[in-house]
Each structure stands twice: as structure tokens, then as C-alpha cells.
Amino acid sequence: MNNELIMPVEISIKEKKKLSQGKVMQVVVFSRCTMIEVESSLNENYYLIYYKNNLVYGEKVEKIEKDSFIDKIRKIGIVLHSDHPFLSAIIPSQTATIPNKNKLFSQLQNQYSLQEVAYIATTLDSFFTKKQLSNVIYKIFYHYRRNGNFMQAFQIIKILANFAPDLNSAREIKNSLEFHSYMEFYTSSSLSTIQQKDSLFVEWHCFKYRLQPDEGKMLEGLLRKQDSFLTLLLFWMEKVEKYSKVTSIEAYTTMALQFVSMEKWIVTLDYLHINPFQVLPQTKSMIEEMLQEEHYETAALYLMNFLNALPDTYEEILHTLWEHLDPTFIATHIDTFMVMIQQLVLEDGEKQSEQRLLQLIGKLLETYDLKEVHEKLLPIQKSAPHSPVFRKINKMLTLLDDPDQMMELGQYYAEFKQYDEAIECFSWEMELYPDDPAPVSQLSKMYQNKGMVKEAFAYHQILDQMK
Structure with missing residues (x-):
């Protein structure tokens, strides 16, 4: 993956009267919940919990306790780290305003069903004590039972028993005769049957076991039915990463373009070790548009990891890049461009490529020093063995350790516009032959080329005196 195309994702956190700016370090998606870890500019770690893309709550947390919700979903959720190019698409908002902690659950009841509130409570154990959260869930359970809604009451006590397995009272209620028929329903019914009564549980179960064939297929169906295309896309990416099996690339590309640009999607496919230029024909027109706008370096960055595996139709694009890319850019990425340059030098002929x-x-x-440059360019030299440029480099290597040949070596360095090395050579020659005006004349030229007028004039005066 080309890290030069990945920008860090930042988020602002408003907490009472305090505003913190931070970098997103990790995002974990599990069922309807998303956890975002943010490192602030003061190196403080904030954890934000979202439900259905709405911020529920978040705080600064120094240490995540073992078996807490955040600890668990890091192990069983879909995890994206800070270098994932799709990260920005998952962040619901660039600003997270932390709600009032004391009014949180009364506000949640206005937004979600009581079953959802009970489930959301189990995600907040890094911010509230288990006793506080258990009390919230118990109240919901008793509310349903008082009103004769025993199926809903059982769903709530099941959530509580899973959340706090050491809570004997919850376990006893769950296993009591009062709820035996409901327990039997969950243990003996198919997932599709349970889904009609408890879609939240089925979605949670399928998400946890999503890499199993049956659960995975059912999860895909649920996500499509809910139009949860972002989560569906993340699930597809996870399978590609784990199994290196790419299916329905065009369908998922169409889906991805609802959330990111084609440029961002190309980088994402690169991250997944998929060559977008082989599987998506429309990527070629995107690169051609960059070249028309003279964004040569940007186009090269997108192509960089696939230079050796591009379709034949990209040959003209590569020639355009070789012709227009800044030499500094190519030199910075010389190892990546090596095979491309080798091929283009061979095709273009020596004269076109010499400059x-x-x-x-x-x-x-x-x-790099001269020997390192020679070593790096050996593959290209094999493609152009008679190149005058390489003959110069090879000649320079023979002169390098010969103090009697500093004048000639300096002239070669000057041809490559390496004026400091040339000055060093001519200065050495001037010391060896103080009566020879040639090195003095060259020194004056080198300083002039460097824009050092005062030094150039000084050597010119010395030359006049010598004459």
C-alpha cells in the first residue's frame, strides 16, 4: 500500500467546555455498534461508542479492562487500524459531542426501543460500573414482566445474564420455570424463526459467527434488508483479507462509491492486495484524467505498486510518466520505478532517454555516493549497455581513487550538476598544480552555477592575476 496517499483521520471531541483534537487510531465495528479509539494531541486515549452511527457516549480511558465490551469487540469485531484507507468513510462525524452522563439513559429511551437500550448499556462498561448498568437493565426487565410481556422480559434477562455472568440473580431468573418455554424457543428454533421474534439477537449472533458459512450468508441478507451497505462492505473486505478470495468486485465497487471516491477505493483495494487496474476498467480513465490535468506525481503514486502488473493498454501512460515526472520524484522512488525505467529505456532507444x-x-x-548510484542503476544499464550516460558513470568510477585525474572527474560531476563534488575535485587539482589556470577557471564557473557570486568573482580575480 502506498502510504503517501493515506492521510490521518482526525476528529474533534467536545466534552462539556473542553475541546480536544485527536487522531483516530482504531475503529471496530460489531453488529450495530462502532467503537472509535482516538489519541488526542496530549496523548490521551478517548473511546467513543456509537449505535447505528449515533454517538452514545465516550470518555478518556487510561486502561481498557479485560472482558469489557471494548476488549471483547477488539477480538470479535471488524477492526480497522489508523493506516486503513477506508477509515474516514466509517467515521459518522468529524466532531463528537459527548452527551451528559447523568441524563444518558433517559435520553436513550427517547431514541431507541427498551431492548436496544439494554443492549447499549452492555457496551458502556468502560464508563459506568457493572452495577450501574445492571440496574438499568433490571429496570427494563421488570417493566416488561409487570406488563405481561414475558418474551421481551426474557430477551432482557438474557442480555443481562450474558453481560454479567457472575450475577446469580440474573442467571436464576433466566433458568427459572417461568421462562422455560422461552428458553426452549431459543435453543430449539432455527435462526430464521428466532429472527421474527428477536432480530437484535440474531444479528448479534450472526455477526459474532459471521465467518461461518450459514451465519455469514444470513448476516449478508440481514444487512442488505436493512440497507446497511457500509457494514456489508466491511464484511466483504474482512473476508478478502482473511481468505484472499475476491468475489463480486464490480458489485462491491458500486457499493463503495456511495461512501468514497474512486481514488480512495483504489487505495483501499491496494490495501487488500487487489490490483484495481486489472479488475476495474474505469480506473484507466481516472489515471488519464490526472495526466490531462498534469498531475503526474499523483497518477504515479496510484500506479506505483502495480507497475509490473499493469495491462498492456497502460503502455502509453507509462511513457507519459517517464517523459514528465520530475527526476527528483523518480529518484526518491527509484527501486519502485526500476523495472518500468528499464523497459522504457529499452523501448525508447538511447537517444530519447539520455536526457x-x-x-x-x-x-x-x-x-547517494557514486558507487551506490552505479549499483542501483545496474539493471537499467543492462538494458542500455552502450548509453553514453552510463559510460560516463563507469569512467567516473575508474577516476574516483586516482588523485591525478581529479580534473576530469570534476568535469563529469559538473555535467551531472553536482557542483559541490566538482568543486572538491577542482580544489584538489588546484592544490596539486597551483600554476595551472584550468582548475581555477572551473572553480569560478562552479560557484557561478551555484549562485555564489562573491566566491565566483574571487576565483575570477585569481585567474586574472595568473594570466
């Missing part, structure tokens, strides 16, 4: 190679080698010499 580009001259510029490229000049840029490489700014970072």
Missing part, C-alpha cells in the same frame, strides 16, 4: 537518465543520475547523486 532523462542524465537528470535522474544527477538527482541520485544528491542522495
